[in-house]
Amino acid sequence: MTDIATRIDRAFAPLTQAVQAARIPGGVLGVVDRDGHRALRVIGSAQLVPEKRAMTETTWFDLASLTKVLFTTERVLALADAGTIDLDAPLTSVLPDFRQYNPDNWERKVTFRQCLGHQTPFPAVFPLYTYGRDPDLLRTFLLQHEWQAGAAVYSDINFILLGLALERLDGRGIRAMDPGKGFAWSADPKNAAATEDCTWRHRVLVGEVHDDNCAALAGAGHAGLFGTVDALLDFAVGKLRGAGPDALIRTPLSARRTHGWERPYEGWSGGEHCSPDTIGHTGFTGTGLWIDFARGHAWTLLTNRVHPTRHFDSGIVALRRSVGDQINAD
Incomplete structure (x- = not known):
């Protein structure tokens, strides 16, 4: 059986090439097995502008959409396991005011499970942050906006709504909630990977959330979590050992998705060589986590990869697949 040191050495090669080609500033790669043995590799810069800083093993990253699986999915499934919510009940069982002025609309029929699996007609993207900077008003807007139904696609709206349900049940905003061991809702700029030179916040974002809608909402269920490579590997070890609501995160809801996570399909981010019993998820800022239960x-x-701008072909899609293929090549 190939050891993790060999796997990470192979997988570090395409990351090294991407940094040397100036396609991304820097990166951290980590591999862990079920017994907790791990290997890490680091390369490049955590920040290029307005100053240059080296990437380290302790660099904090804006995890972006990994928030969906590391925080929101975990909380929703724990509440379901406790009997607090019914996954097949509509969101209105917790958010009774959702689209309250039109009780017969489709939005009021959307369930927790459908949101977890992105099986709803919500749009893929929506520039909520362009509607104002008042978080409470934006939450009200989200709940009362007449959404145009379309084909079921991956949509942040699903997890923003799940986040609103968590806030309603907990009686406080997401940023006031425990983000989980090793995670936080912000990071020290001196030890955080920089993201974008934001056009509407007029600064390079370092240690504060990159996602526009999450920033405008002052915390949301689809983005905003920060963590280090060790925090993600610790989370993964817990899953490999069976901690938490593992049955559902491994239970398919569609050809591409489980509850919260993605599962292997042709062309997916984890590459072609992982086992069918693998789950994974990516984040827009250039992050990703994959857990192969069969291989352990x-x-x-x-x-x-969005530093200092998202408007550049970083090659992140091909890089993720190449890394996954090298990790899982036997």
Whole structure:
């Protein structure tokens, strides 16, 4: 059986090439097995502008959409396991005011499970942050906006709504909730990977959330979590050992998705060589985590590929697949 040191050495090669080609500033790669043995590799810069800083093994990353699986999915499934919510009940069982002025609309029929699996007609993207900067008003807007139904696609709206349900049940905003061991809702700029030179916040974002809608909402269920490579590997070890609501995160809801997570399909981010019993998820900032239960190992690739701008072909899609293929080649 190939050891994790060999796997990470192979997988570090395409990351090294991406940094040397100036496609991404830097990255951290980590691999861990079920017994907790791990290997880490680091390369490049955590920040390029307005100053340059080296990437380290302790660099904190804006995990972006990994928030969906590391925080929101975990909380929703724990509440379901406790009997607090019914996954097949509509969101209105917790958010009775959702689209309250039109009780017969489709939005009021959307369930928790459908949101977890992105099986709803919500749009893929929506620039909520352009509607104002008042978080409470934006939450009200989300709940009363007449959404145009379309084909079921991956949509942040699903997890923003799940986040609103968590806030309603907990009686406080998401940023006031415990983000989980090793995670936080912000990071020290001196030890955080920089993201974008934001056009509407007029600064390079370091240690504060990159996602526009999450920033405008002052915390949301789809983005905003920060963590280090060790925090992600610790989370993965817990899953490999069976901690938490594992049955559902491994239970398919569609050809591409489980509850919260993705599962292997042709062209997916984890590459072609992982087992069918693998789950994974990516984040827009250049992050990702994949857990292969059959092989008994997991890997995370953390980059700052949007620094200093998202409007550049970083090659992150091909890089993720190449890393996954090298990790799982036997």
